[in-house]
Amino acid sequence: MALTEKVKSYHSVDMSFLDSSCDLSFNIYYKTIFQNESRYVLFANKDPVYRDKVRLLLDAEDFTELYIDEEDLLGYFQHATESLQSFILDKEVPIEKKIARVYDLSKNVTKQFFESNTSPDILRCSDQVVELMESCISQKEFGFHALTKILEKDYYTYTHSINVGLYCMTFGVKSQLPAGDIHELGLGGMLHDIGKSAIPKEIVNKQGKLTEEEFTLIQNHTNNGEEIITELGCYGEKVLQMVGQHHEKYCxxxxxxxxxxxxxxxxxxxxxxxxxxxxxxTRRSYKRALAPLEALLIMKQKMGEEFDPQFLSSFICFMGPQ
Ligand SMILES: [Fe+2]
Ligand SMILES: [Fe+2]
Structure with missing residues:
Protein backbone atom coordinates (compact mmCIF):
# COMPACT_ATOMS: atom_id res chain seq x y z
CA MET A 1 0.00 0.00 0.00
CA ALA A 2 1.56 3.25 -1.11
CA LEU A 3 1.49 6.47 0.86
CA THR A 4 -0.18 9.20 -1.12
CA GLU A 5 -0.36 12.97 -1.17
CA LYS A 6 -1.87 15.67 1.03
CA VAL A 7 -4.95 16.09 3.15
CA LYS A 8 -7.16 18.53 1.28
CA SER A 9 -7.84 16.51 -1.83
CA TYR A 10 -9.54 13.70 0.13
CA HIS A 11 -13.17 13.56 1.16
CA SER A 12 -14.82 11.50 3.81
CA VAL A 13 -17.32 8.97 2.44
CA ASP A 14 -20.62 7.83 3.85
CA MET A 15 -19.79 4.23 4.82
CA SER A 16 -23.35 3.07 4.28
CA PHE A 17 -22.86 3.56 0.53
CA LEU A 18 -19.97 1.10 0.50
CA ASP A 19 -21.90 -2.08 0.00
CA SER A 20 -19.54 -5.01 -0.40
CA SER A 21 -21.94 -6.69 -2.80
CA CYS A 22 -21.38 -4.10 -5.52
CA ASP A 23 -18.43 -3.03 -7.62
CA LEU A 24 -16.60 0.13 -6.67
CA SER A 25 -16.05 2.86 -9.23
CA PHE A 26 -13.54 4.71 -7.05
CA ASN A 27 -10.51 4.01 -4.86
CA ILE A 28 -10.97 4.17 -1.10
CA TYR A 29 -8.38 5.42 1.40
CA TYR A 30 -7.98 5.42 5.17
CA LYS A 31 -6.32 8.16 7.15
CA THR A 32 -3.19 7.72 9.20
CA ILE A 33 -0.86 10.14 10.97
CA PHE A 34 2.70 10.10 9.67
CA GLN A 35 5.25 12.44 11.31
CA ASN A 36 2.43 14.58 12.68
CA GLU A 37 0.81 14.91 9.28
CA SER A 38 -2.35 13.30 7.99
CA ARG A 39 -1.67 10.85 5.20
CA TYR A 40 -4.11 8.85 3.12
CA VAL A 41 -3.34 5.22 2.43
CA LEU A 42 -5.00 3.16 -0.28
CA PHE A 43 -7.48 0.76 1.32
CA ALA A 44 -9.38 -0.63 -1.66
CA ASN A 45 -8.64 -0.30 -5.35
CA LYS A 46 -11.43 0.17 -7.92
CA ASP A 47 -9.62 -1.99 -10.47
CA PRO A 48 -11.77 -5.11 -11.13
CA VAL A 49 -8.66 -7.26 -10.52
CA TYR A 50 -9.00 -6.43 -6.80
CA ARG A 51 -12.75 -7.04 -6.62
CA ASP A 52 -12.59 -10.04 -4.26
CA LYS A 53 -10.08 -8.36 -1.98
CA VAL A 54 -12.26 -5.24 -1.81
CA ARG A 55 -15.27 -7.31 -0.80
CA LEU A 56 -13.31 -9.04 1.95
CA LEU A 57 -12.03 -5.71 3.28
CA LEU A 58 -15.46 -4.12 3.29
CA ASP A 59 -17.03 -7.17 4.93
CA ALA A 60 -14.42 -7.04 7.68
CA GLU A 61 -15.76 -3.57 8.72
CA ASP A 62 -12.57 -2.66 10.53
CA PHE A 63 -12.66 1.01 9.62
CA THR A 64 -14.96 3.71 10.89
CA GLU A 65 -13.83 6.44 8.48
CA LEU A 66 -12.84 6.07 4.85
CA TYR A 67 -12.00 8.64 2.19
CA ILE A 68 -11.92 9.15 -1.55
CA ASP A 69 -9.69 11.17 -3.81
CA GLU A 70 -11.30 14.43 -4.96
CA GLU A 71 -10.98 13.27 -8.58
CA ASP A 72 -13.34 10.40 -7.85
CA LEU A 73 -16.06 12.57 -6.30
CA LEU A 74 -18.27 12.46 -9.36
CA GLY A 75 -18.11 8.65 -9.48
CA TYR A 76 -18.77 8.46 -5.76
CA PHE A 77 -21.82 10.73 -5.96
CA GLN A 78 -23.16 8.72 -8.88
CA HIS A 79 -22.65 5.49 -6.96
CA ALA A 80 -24.36 7.00 -3.89
CA THR A 81 -27.32 8.20 -5.96
CA GLU A 82 -27.79 4.76 -7.50
CA SER A 83 -27.64 2.99 -4.18
CA LEU A 84 -30.27 5.35 -2.75
CA GLN A 85 -32.72 4.59 -5.56
CA SER A 86 -33.72 1.18 -4.19
CA PHE A 87 -33.62 2.45 -0.58
CA ILE A 88 -36.25 5.07 -1.45
CA LEU A 89 -38.59 2.50 -2.93
CA ASP A 90 -38.39 0.23 0.13
CA LYS A 91 -41.86 0.31 1.71
CA GLU A 92 -40.49 -0.76 5.09
CA VAL A 93 -38.36 2.38 5.48
CA PRO A 94 -40.15 5.39 7.05
CA ILE A 95 -40.38 8.50 4.88
CA GLU A 96 -38.36 10.64 7.36
CA LYS A 97 -35.41 8.24 7.02
CA LYS A 98 -35.57 8.34 3.24
CA ILE A 99 -35.69 12.13 3.10
CA ALA A 100 -32.87 12.39 5.62
CA ARG A 101 -30.54 10.25 3.47
CA VAL A 102 -31.40 12.08 0.27
CA TYR A 103 -30.98 15.40 2.08
CA ASP A 104 -27.56 14.37 3.29
CA LEU A 105 -26.39 13.38 -0.17
CA SER A 106 -27.77 16.54 -1.82
CA LYS A 107 -26.08 18.62 0.86
CA ASN A 108 -22.75 16.98 0.09
CA VAL A 109 -23.08 17.49 -3.64
CA THR A 110 -24.01 21.17 -3.29
CA LYS A 111 -21.42 21.80 -0.59
CA GLN A 112 -18.69 20.48 -2.88
CA PHE A 113 -19.72 22.94 -5.51
CA PHE A 114 -20.13 26.00 -3.28
CA GLU A 115 -17.32 25.50 -0.81
CA SER A 116 -14.59 23.43 -2.37
CA ASN A 117 -14.17 25.07 -5.75
CA THR A 118 -14.83 21.75 -7.39
CA SER A 119 -15.56 21.63 -11.07
CA PRO A 120 -19.08 22.18 -12.45
CA ASP A 121 -19.03 18.44 -13.31
CA ILE A 122 -20.32 17.90 -9.78
CA LEU A 123 -23.47 19.76 -10.74
CA ARG A 124 -24.27 17.01 -13.22
CA CYS A 125 -25.29 14.97 -10.18
CA SER A 126 -27.95 17.54 -9.34
CA ASP A 127 -30.27 16.00 -11.94
CA GLN A 128 -30.10 12.59 -10.26
CA VAL A 129 -30.37 14.13 -6.81
CA VAL A 130 -33.52 16.00 -7.83
CA GLU A 131 -34.96 12.71 -9.13
CA LEU A 132 -34.34 11.14 -5.72
CA MET A 133 -36.04 14.06 -3.98
CA GLU A 134 -38.94 13.72 -6.38
CA SER A 135 -39.41 10.02 -5.55
CA CYS A 136 -39.51 10.88 -1.85
CA ILE A 137 -41.86 13.84 -2.16
CA SER A 138 -44.25 11.93 -4.44
CA GLN A 139 -44.82 9.20 -1.85
CA LYS A 140 -48.25 9.60 -0.34
CA GLU A 141 -47.08 9.61 3.29
CA PHE A 142 -44.95 12.67 2.56
CA GLY A 143 -46.02 16.08 3.86
CA PHE A 144 -44.40 19.44 4.57
CA HIS A 145 -44.16 18.46 8.24
CA ALA A 146 -41.93 15.47 7.34
CA LEU A 147 -39.73 17.87 5.45
CA THR A 148 -39.45 20.56 8.11
CA LYS A 149 -38.38 17.95 10.65
CA ILE A 150 -35.19 17.08 8.78
CA LEU A 151 -34.17 20.36 7.15
CA GLU A 152 -31.14 22.00 8.75
CA LYS A 153 -31.87 25.21 10.52
CA ASP A 154 -28.39 26.72 10.36
CA TYR A 155 -27.96 28.83 7.28
CA TYR A 156 -25.27 27.87 4.78
CA THR A 157 -25.57 28.60 1.08
CA TYR A 158 -25.56 24.87 0.31
CA THR A 159 -28.22 23.85 2.88
CA HIS A 160 -30.31 26.87 1.89
CA SER A 161 -30.10 25.76 -1.76
CA ILE A 162 -31.32 22.26 -0.97
CA ASN A 163 -34.08 23.54 1.31
CA VAL A 164 -35.34 25.91 -1.38
CA GLY A 165 -35.24 23.10 -3.97
CA LEU A 166 -37.28 20.86 -1.68
CA TYR A 167 -39.84 23.58 -0.89
CA CYS A 168 -40.24 24.41 -4.57
CA MET A 169 -40.75 20.75 -5.48
CA THR A 170 -43.20 20.17 -2.67
CA PHE A 171 -45.15 23.20 -3.88
CA GLY A 172 -45.17 21.66 -7.36
CA VAL A 173 -46.32 18.24 -6.12
CA LYS A 174 -49.06 19.70 -3.92
CA SER A 175 -50.22 21.94 -6.78
CA GLN A 176 -50.34 18.84 -9.00
CA LEU A 177 -48.06 20.34 -11.63
CA PRO A 178 -46.75 18.09 -14.43
CA ALA A 179 -43.73 15.93 -13.52
CA GLY A 180 -41.42 17.90 -15.85
CA ASP A 181 -42.28 21.16 -14.08
CA ILE A 182 -41.69 19.60 -10.66
CA HIS A 183 -38.26 18.48 -11.81
CA GLU A 184 -37.41 21.97 -13.09
CA LEU A 185 -38.65 23.48 -9.82
CA GLY A 186 -36.29 21.21 -7.89
CA LEU A 187 -33.32 22.02 -10.09
CA GLY A 188 -34.04 25.76 -10.17
CA GLY A 189 -34.49 25.86 -6.40
CA MET A 190 -31.27 23.98 -5.82
CA LEU A 191 -29.36 26.22 -8.20
CA HIS A 192 -31.11 29.55 -7.54
CA ASP A 193 -28.16 31.09 -5.66
CA ILE A 194 -25.48 29.49 -7.79
CA GLY A 195 -24.27 32.96 -8.76
CA LYS A 196 -22.94 33.32 -5.20
CA SER A 197 -20.23 30.78 -6.04
CA ALA A 198 -18.62 33.53 -8.14
CA ILE A 199 -18.50 36.00 -5.19
CA PRO A 200 -15.67 35.88 -2.60
CA LYS A 201 -16.73 33.72 0.39
CA GLU A 202 -15.77 36.45 2.89
CA ILE A 203 -18.44 38.69 1.40
CA VAL A 204 -21.11 35.98 1.08
CA ASN A 205 -20.58 34.94 4.72
CA LYS A 206 -19.88 38.40 6.16
CA GLN A 207 -21.58 38.84 9.52
CA GLY A 208 -21.53 42.62 9.87
CA LYS A 209 -23.16 45.25 7.69
CA LEU A 210 -22.20 45.10 4.02
CA THR A 211 -20.60 48.11 2.34
CA GLU A 212 -22.42 49.52 -0.66
CA GLU A 213 -19.88 47.90 -2.96
CA GLU A 214 -20.27 44.51 -1.29
CA PHE A 215 -24.03 44.79 -1.46
CA THR A 216 -23.86 45.46 -5.20
CA LEU A 217 -21.64 42.41 -5.60
CA ILE A 218 -24.13 40.23 -3.72
CA GLN A 219 -27.01 41.60 -5.75
CA ASN A 220 -25.11 40.58 -8.83
CA HIS A 221 -25.60 36.91 -7.98
CA THR A 222 -28.73 36.69 -10.11
CA ASN A 223 -26.75 38.03 -13.09
CA ASN A 224 -23.79 35.76 -12.36
CA GLY A 225 -26.15 32.85 -11.92
CA GLU A 226 -27.73 33.36 -15.33
CA GLU A 227 -24.28 33.40 -16.88
CA ILE A 228 -23.20 30.21 -15.09
CA ILE A 229 -26.39 28.35 -16.06
CA THR A 230 -26.18 29.51 -19.67
CA GLU A 231 -22.55 28.47 -19.85
CA LEU A 232 -23.26 25.02 -18.40
CA GLY A 233 -25.74 24.64 -21.24
CA CYS A 234 -27.62 21.70 -19.74
CA TYR A 235 -30.56 23.41 -18.01
CA GLY A 236 -33.83 24.63 -19.48
CA GLU A 237 -35.46 28.05 -19.63
CA LYS A 238 -37.45 27.61 -16.38
CA VAL A 239 -34.32 26.89 -14.35
CA LEU A 240 -32.67 29.94 -15.90
CA GLN A 241 -35.68 32.09 -14.97
CA MET A 242 -35.62 30.88 -11.36
CA VAL A 243 -31.92 31.68 -11.09
CA GLY A 244 -32.20 35.08 -12.74
CA GLN A 245 -35.55 36.33 -11.40
CA HIS A 246 -35.90 35.08 -7.80
CA HIS A 247 -35.19 38.55 -6.36
CA GLU A 248 -37.79 40.29 -8.50
CA LYS A 249 -40.80 41.56 -6.52
CA TYR A 250 -44.40 40.98 -7.59
CA CYS A 251 -45.08 44.69 -7.02
CA THR A 282 -33.10 29.38 9.43
CA ARG A 283 -30.68 30.62 12.04
CA ARG A 284 -27.76 32.96 11.36
CA SER A 285 -25.21 34.39 13.75
CA TYR A 286 -27.15 37.67 13.91
CA LYS A 287 -30.70 36.33 13.98
CA ARG A 288 -32.74 33.47 15.36
CA ALA A 289 -34.76 31.07 13.24
CA LEU A 290 -38.43 32.03 13.11
CA ALA A 291 -41.07 29.37 13.69
CA PRO A 292 -42.99 28.43 10.49
CA LEU A 293 -46.14 30.29 11.52
CA GLU A 294 -44.22 33.42 12.51
CA ALA A 295 -42.42 33.43 9.15
CA LEU A 296 -45.64 32.97 7.20
CA LEU A 297 -47.31 35.82 9.10
CA ILE A 298 -44.44 38.18 8.29
CA MET A 299 -44.53 37.13 4.67
CA LYS A 300 -48.26 37.70 4.47
CA GLN A 301 -48.57 40.88 6.54
CA LYS A 302 -45.32 42.76 6.05
CA MET A 303 -44.09 41.58 2.68
CA GLY A 304 -47.37 40.56 1.07
CA GLU A 305 -47.04 42.70 -2.04
CA GLU A 306 -43.64 41.20 -2.88
CA PHE A 307 -45.15 37.79 -3.62
CA ASP A 308 -47.69 36.42 -6.06
CA PRO A 309 -50.81 36.50 -3.83
CA GLN A 310 -52.25 33.22 -5.16
CA PHE A 311 -49.01 31.31 -4.84
CA LEU A 312 -48.47 32.68 -1.34
CA SER A 313 -51.96 31.55 -0.25
CA SER A 314 -51.32 28.06 -1.65
CA PHE A 315 -47.91 27.92 0.05
CA ILE A 316 -49.52 28.83 3.39
CA CYS A 317 -52.17 26.12 2.84
CA PHE A 318 -49.54 23.47 2.02
CA MET A 319 -47.54 24.35 5.11
CA GLY A 320 -50.50 23.60 7.37
CA PRO A 321 -51.02 20.30 9.18
CA GLN A 322 -51.30 17.36 6.77
FE1 LIG B 1 -30.68 34.80 -4.05
FE1 LIG C 1 -31.56 32.26 -1.74
Whole structure:
Protein backbone atom coordinates (compact mmCIF):
# COMPACT_ATOMS: atom_id res chain seq x y z
CA MET A 1 0.00 0.00 0.00
CA ALA A 2 1.56 3.25 -1.11
CA LEU A 3 1.49 6.47 0.86
CA THR A 4 -0.18 9.20 -1.12
CA GLU A 5 -0.36 12.97 -1.17
CA LYS A 6 -1.87 15.67 1.03
CA VAL A 7 -4.95 16.09 3.15
CA LYS A 8 -7.16 18.53 1.28
CA SER A 9 -7.84 16.51 -1.83
CA TYR A 10 -9.54 13.70 0.13
CA HIS A 11 -13.17 13.56 1.16
CA SER A 12 -14.82 11.50 3.81
CA VAL A 13 -17.32 8.97 2.44
CA ASP A 14 -20.62 7.83 3.85
CA MET A 15 -19.79 4.23 4.82
CA SER A 16 -23.35 3.07 4.28
CA PHE A 17 -22.86 3.56 0.53
CA LEU A 18 -19.97 1.10 0.50
CA ASP A 19 -21.90 -2.08 0.00
CA SER A 20 -19.54 -5.01 -0.40
CA SER A 21 -21.94 -6.69 -2.80
CA CYS A 22 -21.38 -4.10 -5.52
CA ASP A 23 -18.43 -3.03 -7.62
CA LEU A 24 -16.60 0.13 -6.67
CA SER A 25 -16.05 2.86 -9.23
CA PHE A 26 -13.54 4.71 -7.05
CA ASN A 27 -10.51 4.01 -4.86
CA ILE A 28 -10.97 4.17 -1.10
CA TYR A 29 -8.38 5.42 1.40
CA TYR A 30 -7.98 5.42 5.17
CA LYS A 31 -6.32 8.16 7.15
CA THR A 32 -3.19 7.72 9.20
CA ILE A 33 -0.86 10.14 10.97
CA PHE A 34 2.70 10.10 9.67
CA GLN A 35 5.25 12.44 11.31
CA ASN A 36 2.43 14.58 12.68
CA GLU A 37 0.81 14.91 9.28
CA SER A 38 -2.35 13.30 7.99
CA ARG A 39 -1.67 10.85 5.20
CA TYR A 40 -4.11 8.85 3.12
CA VAL A 41 -3.34 5.22 2.43
CA LEU A 42 -5.00 3.16 -0.28
CA PHE A 43 -7.48 0.76 1.32
CA ALA A 44 -9.38 -0.63 -1.66
CA ASN A 45 -8.64 -0.30 -5.35
CA LYS A 46 -11.43 0.17 -7.92
CA ASP A 47 -9.62 -1.99 -10.47
CA PRO A 48 -11.77 -5.11 -11.13
CA VAL A 49 -8.66 -7.26 -10.52
CA TYR A 50 -9.00 -6.43 -6.80
CA ARG A 51 -12.75 -7.04 -6.62
CA ASP A 52 -12.59 -10.04 -4.26
CA LYS A 53 -10.08 -8.36 -1.98
CA VAL A 54 -12.26 -5.24 -1.81
CA ARG A 55 -15.27 -7.31 -0.80
CA LEU A 56 -13.31 -9.04 1.95
CA LEU A 57 -12.03 -5.71 3.28
CA LEU A 58 -15.46 -4.12 3.29
CA ASP A 59 -17.03 -7.17 4.93
CA ALA A 60 -14.42 -7.04 7.68
CA GLU A 61 -15.76 -3.57 8.72
CA ASP A 62 -12.57 -2.66 10.53
CA PHE A 63 -12.66 1.01 9.62
CA THR A 64 -14.96 3.71 10.89
CA GLU A 65 -13.83 6.44 8.48
CA LEU A 66 -12.84 6.07 4.85
CA TYR A 67 -12.00 8.64 2.19
CA ILE A 68 -11.92 9.15 -1.55
CA ASP A 69 -9.69 11.17 -3.81
CA GLU A 70 -11.30 14.43 -4.96
CA GLU A 71 -10.98 13.27 -8.58
CA ASP A 72 -13.34 10.40 -7.85
CA LEU A 73 -16.06 12.57 -6.30
CA LEU A 74 -18.27 12.46 -9.36
CA GLY A 75 -18.11 8.65 -9.48
CA TYR A 76 -18.77 8.46 -5.76
CA PHE A 77 -21.82 10.73 -5.96
CA GLN A 78 -23.16 8.72 -8.88
CA HIS A 79 -22.65 5.49 -6.96
CA ALA A 80 -24.36 7.00 -3.89
CA THR A 81 -27.32 8.20 -5.96
CA GLU A 82 -27.79 4.76 -7.50
CA SER A 83 -27.64 2.99 -4.18
CA LEU A 84 -30.27 5.35 -2.75
CA GLN A 85 -32.72 4.59 -5.56
CA SER A 86 -33.72 1.18 -4.19
CA PHE A 87 -33.62 2.45 -0.58
CA ILE A 88 -36.25 5.07 -1.45
CA LEU A 89 -38.59 2.50 -2.93
CA ASP A 90 -38.39 0.23 0.13
CA LYS A 91 -41.86 0.31 1.71
CA GLU A 92 -40.49 -0.76 5.09
CA VAL A 93 -38.36 2.38 5.48
CA PRO A 94 -40.15 5.39 7.05
CA ILE A 95 -40.38 8.50 4.88
CA GLU A 96 -38.36 10.64 7.36
CA LYS A 97 -35.41 8.24 7.02
CA LYS A 98 -35.57 8.34 3.24
CA ILE A 99 -35.69 12.13 3.10
CA ALA A 100 -32.87 12.39 5.62
CA ARG A 101 -30.54 10.25 3.47
CA VAL A 102 -31.40 12.08 0.27
CA TYR A 103 -30.98 15.40 2.08
CA ASP A 104 -27.56 14.37 3.29
CA LEU A 105 -26.39 13.38 -0.17
CA SER A 106 -27.77 16.54 -1.82
CA LYS A 107 -26.08 18.62 0.86
CA ASN A 108 -22.75 16.98 0.09
CA VAL A 109 -23.08 17.49 -3.64
CA THR A 110 -24.01 21.17 -3.29
CA LYS A 111 -21.42 21.80 -0.59
CA GLN A 112 -18.69 20.48 -2.88
CA PHE A 113 -19.72 22.94 -5.51
CA PHE A 114 -20.13 26.00 -3.28
CA GLU A 115 -17.32 25.50 -0.81
CA SER A 116 -14.59 23.43 -2.37
CA ASN A 117 -14.17 25.07 -5.75
CA THR A 118 -14.83 21.75 -7.39
CA SER A 119 -15.56 21.63 -11.07
CA PRO A 120 -19.08 22.18 -12.45
CA ASP A 121 -19.03 18.44 -13.31
CA ILE A 122 -20.32 17.90 -9.78
CA LEU A 123 -23.47 19.76 -10.74
CA ARG A 124 -24.27 17.01 -13.22
CA CYS A 125 -25.29 14.97 -10.18
CA SER A 126 -27.95 17.54 -9.34
CA ASP A 127 -30.27 16.00 -11.94
CA GLN A 128 -30.10 12.59 -10.26
CA VAL A 129 -30.37 14.13 -6.81
CA VAL A 130 -33.52 16.00 -7.83
CA GLU A 131 -34.96 12.71 -9.13
CA LEU A 132 -34.34 11.14 -5.72
CA MET A 133 -36.04 14.06 -3.98
CA GLU A 134 -38.94 13.72 -6.38
CA SER A 135 -39.41 10.02 -5.55
CA CYS A 136 -39.51 10.88 -1.85
CA ILE A 137 -41.86 13.84 -2.16
CA SER A 138 -44.25 11.93 -4.44
CA GLN A 139 -44.82 9.20 -1.85
CA LYS A 140 -48.25 9.60 -0.34
CA GLU A 141 -47.08 9.61 3.29
CA PHE A 142 -44.95 12.67 2.56
CA GLY A 143 -46.02 16.08 3.86
CA PHE A 144 -44.40 19.44 4.57
CA HIS A 145 -44.16 18.46 8.24
CA ALA A 146 -41.93 15.47 7.34
CA LEU A 147 -39.73 17.87 5.45
CA THR A 148 -39.45 20.56 8.11
CA LYS A 149 -38.38 17.95 10.65
CA ILE A 150 -35.19 17.08 8.78
CA LEU A 151 -34.17 20.36 7.15
CA GLU A 152 -31.14 22.00 8.75
CA LYS A 153 -31.87 25.21 10.52
CA ASP A 154 -28.39 26.72 10.36
CA TYR A 155 -27.96 28.83 7.28
CA TYR A 156 -25.27 27.87 4.78
CA THR A 157 -25.57 28.60 1.08
CA TYR A 158 -25.56 24.87 0.31
CA THR A 159 -28.22 23.85 2.88
CA HIS A 160 -30.31 26.87 1.89
CA SER A 161 -30.10 25.76 -1.76
CA ILE A 162 -31.32 22.26 -0.97
CA ASN A 163 -34.08 23.54 1.31
CA VAL A 164 -35.34 25.91 -1.38
CA GLY A 165 -35.24 23.10 -3.97
CA LEU A 166 -37.28 20.86 -1.68
CA TYR A 167 -39.84 23.58 -0.89
CA CYS A 168 -40.24 24.41 -4.57
CA MET A 169 -40.75 20.75 -5.48
CA THR A 170 -43.20 20.17 -2.67
CA PHE A 171 -45.15 23.20 -3.88
CA GLY A 172 -45.17 21.66 -7.36
CA VAL A 173 -46.32 18.24 -6.12
CA LYS A 174 -49.06 19.70 -3.92
CA SER A 175 -50.22 21.94 -6.78
CA GLN A 176 -50.34 18.84 -9.00
CA LEU A 177 -48.06 20.34 -11.63
CA PRO A 178 -46.75 18.09 -14.43
CA ALA A 179 -43.73 15.93 -13.52
CA GLY A 180 -41.42 17.90 -15.85
CA ASP A 181 -42.28 21.16 -14.08
CA ILE A 182 -41.69 19.60 -10.66
CA HIS A 183 -38.26 18.48 -11.81
CA GLU A 184 -37.41 21.97 -13.09
CA LEU A 185 -38.65 23.48 -9.82
CA GLY A 186 -36.29 21.21 -7.89
CA LEU A 187 -33.32 22.02 -10.09
CA GLY A 188 -34.04 25.76 -10.17
CA GLY A 189 -34.49 25.86 -6.40
CA MET A 190 -31.27 23.98 -5.82
CA LEU A 191 -29.36 26.22 -8.20
CA HIS A 192 -31.11 29.55 -7.54
CA ASP A 193 -28.16 31.09 -5.66
CA ILE A 194 -25.48 29.49 -7.79
CA GLY A 195 -24.27 32.96 -8.76
CA LYS A 196 -22.94 33.32 -5.20
CA SER A 197 -20.23 30.78 -6.04
CA ALA A 198 -18.62 33.53 -8.14
CA ILE A 199 -18.50 36.00 -5.19
CA PRO A 200 -15.67 35.88 -2.60
CA LYS A 201 -16.73 33.72 0.39
CA GLU A 202 -15.77 36.45 2.89
CA ILE A 203 -18.44 38.69 1.40
CA VAL A 204 -21.11 35.98 1.08
CA ASN A 205 -20.58 34.94 4.72
CA LYS A 206 -19.88 38.40 6.16
CA GLN A 207 -21.58 38.84 9.52
CA GLY A 208 -21.53 42.62 9.87
CA LYS A 209 -23.16 45.25 7.69
CA LEU A 210 -22.20 45.10 4.02
CA THR A 211 -20.60 48.11 2.34
CA GLU A 212 -22.42 49.52 -0.66
CA GLU A 213 -19.88 47.90 -2.96
CA GLU A 214 -20.27 44.51 -1.29
CA PHE A 215 -24.03 44.79 -1.46
CA THR A 216 -23.86 45.46 -5.20
CA LEU A 217 -21.64 42.41 -5.60
CA ILE A 218 -24.13 40.23 -3.72
CA GLN A 219 -27.01 41.60 -5.75
CA ASN A 220 -25.11 40.58 -8.83
CA HIS A 221 -25.60 36.91 -7.98
CA THR A 222 -28.73 36.69 -10.11
CA ASN A 223 -26.75 38.03 -13.09
CA ASN A 224 -23.79 35.76 -12.36
CA GLY A 225 -26.15 32.85 -11.92
CA GLU A 226 -27.73 33.36 -15.33
CA GLU A 227 -24.28 33.40 -16.88
CA ILE A 228 -23.20 30.21 -15.09
CA ILE A 229 -26.39 28.35 -16.06
CA THR A 230 -26.18 29.51 -19.67
CA GLU A 231 -22.55 28.47 -19.85
CA LEU A 232 -23.26 25.02 -18.40
CA GLY A 233 -25.74 24.64 -21.24
CA CYS A 234 -27.62 21.70 -19.74
CA TYR A 235 -30.56 23.41 -18.01
CA GLY A 236 -33.83 24.63 -19.48
CA GLU A 237 -35.46 28.05 -19.63
CA LYS A 238 -37.45 27.61 -16.38
CA VAL A 239 -34.32 26.89 -14.35
CA LEU A 240 -32.67 29.94 -15.90
CA GLN A 241 -35.68 32.09 -14.97
CA MET A 242 -35.62 30.88 -11.36
CA VAL A 243 -31.92 31.68 -11.09
CA GLY A 244 -32.20 35.08 -12.74
CA GLN A 245 -35.55 36.33 -11.40
CA HIS A 246 -35.90 35.08 -7.80
CA HIS A 247 -35.19 38.55 -6.36
CA GLU A 248 -37.79 40.29 -8.50
CA LYS A 249 -40.80 41.56 -6.52
CA TYR A 250 -44.40 40.98 -7.59
CA CYS A 251 -45.08 44.69 -7.02
CA UNK A 252 -41.92 45.68 -8.96
CA UNK A 253 -38.69 47.25 -7.76
CA UNK A 254 -36.74 44.01 -7.27
CA UNK A 255 -33.49 43.08 -9.01
CA UNK A 256 -31.91 42.76 -11.47
CA UNK A 257 -34.43 43.70 -14.12
CA UNK A 258 -37.17 45.33 -12.05
CA UNK A 259 -39.87 43.05 -13.52
CA UNK A 260 -43.35 42.89 -12.03
CA UNK A 261 -46.40 40.57 -11.81
CA UNK A 262 -46.83 38.35 -14.88
CA UNK A 263 -43.54 39.59 -16.32
CA UNK A 264 -41.88 37.42 -13.70
CA UNK A 265 -41.86 33.72 -14.56
CA UNK A 266 -44.26 31.70 -12.33
CA UNK A 267 -41.32 29.41 -11.54
CA UNK A 268 -39.34 32.37 -10.22
CA UNK A 269 -42.37 33.52 -8.19
CA UNK A 270 -42.55 30.12 -6.49
CA UNK A 271 -38.80 30.24 -5.95
CA UNK A 272 -39.01 33.67 -4.29
CA UNK A 273 -41.60 32.44 -1.76
CA UNK A 274 -39.53 29.34 -0.93
CA UNK A 275 -36.34 31.41 -0.75
CA UNK A 276 -37.72 33.98 1.71
CA UNK A 277 -39.45 31.30 3.78
CA UNK A 278 -36.21 29.36 4.19
CA UNK A 279 -34.19 32.52 4.95
CA UNK A 280 -36.66 33.44 7.72
CA UNK A 281 -36.87 29.97 9.26
CA THR A 282 -33.10 29.38 9.43
CA ARG A 283 -30.68 30.62 12.04
CA ARG A 284 -27.76 32.96 11.36
CA SER A 285 -25.21 34.39 13.75
CA TYR A 286 -27.15 37.67 13.91
CA LYS A 287 -30.70 36.33 13.98
CA ARG A 288 -32.74 33.47 15.36
CA ALA A 289 -34.76 31.07 13.24
CA LEU A 290 -38.43 32.03 13.11
CA ALA A 291 -41.07 29.37 13.69
CA PRO A 292 -42.99 28.43 10.49
CA LEU A 293 -46.14 30.29 11.52
CA GLU A 294 -44.22 33.42 12.51
CA ALA A 295 -42.42 33.43 9.15
CA LEU A 296 -45.64 32.97 7.20
CA LEU A 297 -47.31 35.82 9.10
CA ILE A 298 -44.44 38.18 8.29
CA MET A 299 -44.53 37.13 4.67
CA LYS A 300 -48.26 37.70 4.47
CA GLN A 301 -48.57 40.88 6.54
CA LYS A 302 -45.32 42.76 6.05
CA MET A 303 -44.09 41.58 2.68
CA GLY A 304 -47.37 40.56 1.07
CA GLU A 305 -47.04 42.70 -2.04
CA GLU A 306 -43.64 41.20 -2.88
CA PHE A 307 -45.15 37.79 -3.62
CA ASP A 308 -47.69 36.42 -6.06
CA PRO A 309 -50.81 36.50 -3.83
CA GLN A 310 -52.25 33.22 -5.16
CA PHE A 311 -49.01 31.31 -4.84
CA LEU A 312 -48.47 32.68 -1.34
CA SER A 313 -51.96 31.55 -0.25
CA SER A 314 -51.32 28.06 -1.65
CA PHE A 315 -47.91 27.92 0.05
CA ILE A 316 -49.52 28.83 3.39
CA CYS A 317 -52.17 26.12 2.84
CA PHE A 318 -49.54 23.47 2.02
CA MET A 319 -47.54 24.35 5.11
CA GLY A 320 -50.50 23.60 7.37
CA PRO A 321 -51.02 20.30 9.18
CA GLN A 322 -51.30 17.36 6.77
FE1 LIG B 1 -30.68 34.80 -4.05
FE1 LIG C 1 -31.56 32.26 -1.74
Missing amino acids: GGGYHRGLKQEEISPFARICKISDVYDALT
